[in-house]
Amino acid sequence: MTATPGLRRDAQANLEKLRVAALAVFSRRGLSAPLEDIAREAGVSIGTLYNRVGSREELIDAVVDNLAGEKLKALRDRTLEAETPRAQLETFITEMIDLQLSDPAMNDAMLRRYPDAVLLINACERSMALGAELVETAHVAGVLSDEFTPEDLMTVLWMAGMASHDPAAPHGWRRVVDRSVSAAWTDHPNS
Structure with missing residues (x-):
């Protein structure tokens, strides 16, 4: 999840928060950890996670x-x-x-x-x-x-x-x- 040209600054910040949260949650709980937990740890909605990342596999590959x-x-x-x-x-x-x-x-x-x-x-x-x-x-x-x-x-x-x-x-x-x-x-x- 690198910087994507054209995204607003807050959207870029959400991507970074999701990346950091995914690393932390996956490391603690494994790759099957609920995506809701990652969104919660990132301080974003689950809709934002899916909108910015797409799928669990894309989130895994991003980190x-x-x-x-x-x-x-x-x-x-x-x-x-x-x-x-x-x-x-x-x-x-x-x-x-x-x-x-x-x-x-x-x-x-x-x-x-x-x-x-x-x-x-x-x-x-x-x-x-x-x-x-x-x-x-x-x-x-x-x-x-x-x-x-x-x-x-x-x-x-x-x-x-x-x-x-x-x-x-x-x-x-x-x-x-x-x-x-x-x-x-x-x-x-x-x-």
Whole structure:
């Protein structure tokens, strides 16, 4: 939601208030937070939100760089700083799960709950492409079973995302996810 030529100053101010409110509410409550809550936090009517933004997906895409882009870039940087293929993949998995646990909006994003939020989905796809690349690198290095595929990685992250925000999920879900990944390694942890 950048400055739009031709909009009155108060309309521009409302757009900025909506952007700030969307970041705050989505970060606290996830991408499915009621749009009424965002409008209320911005101090505008729900009609103003729809008139200025259009839809939930357009609002998500308007804040995606602040909401997900910076976090996913930091995750990528930390992952690629790890010294071995195993350490890189372990870092990616651990930090992605931790991000899903700590940030309801990122969890919704990684679970692709809003597929029409194109910019958000693109950011998530770049992260999943990195994950697939890390799986392949670990295969080439001989530290990961060939049976563990990029789809398996996505499944592990999906299970973690679903369980992390479901109050009815068994308490041991993280241990089961960790064991699933541990069983796929072909080397010792320090390799």
